[in-house]
Amino acid sequence: MEEALEWDWLGLGRRIYPWDWVYHRHLGQALRLLEEGGAVDAISEALEEVPFEEWEAAVNFALKRHQDEARHFLGWVATMHHDDGWRFNAARHLWENGLLTESIRQRVMELEADPEARAILAEL
Known part of the structure; x- marks a missing residue:
């Protein structure tokens, strides 16, 4: 079940920032935590190593959807x-x-x- 959910959020990471696949898992994890009302420090941790452009894309997506x-x-x-x-x-x-x-x-x-x-x- 957890792997299926993670796979779905990986796809979201790909849609938000398709140019750099390395960080899609991190983007998906952060956005999943955000949508579920997860702890802000956990969301921050998921995005910690994500480059600026991907961070910007995730924040812009989150502001539009959540x-x-x-x-x-x-x-x-x-x-x-x-x-x-x-x-x-x-x-x-x-x-x-x-x-x-x-x-x-x-x-x-x-x-x-x-x-x-x-x-x-x-x-x-």
Whole structure:
């Protein structure tokens, strides 16, 4: 049963980002966890080694199909993730989709060390 479910989600990874097959399993696993309301740290872990382009594709797909779950995940990434690039891009996605709250923006700015990124965040 578990293998059948994993295979179905592998196909979703292929549809979302068909150019690089290496990470399709990770994309599928992350999106399955997201849809099932899985823990945000588990979703993050599934996407940890995924390159930026695939991460972007997964986030864009999630925001279109599972906005509440994606908003929750991105809010966590923006305020809790250890990587400043992840935090910045999560805040950017929230802003681009009209989902960035002032409290999340402020928290991301507090955590941001790069003056250029802080300036961009201040303008969001």
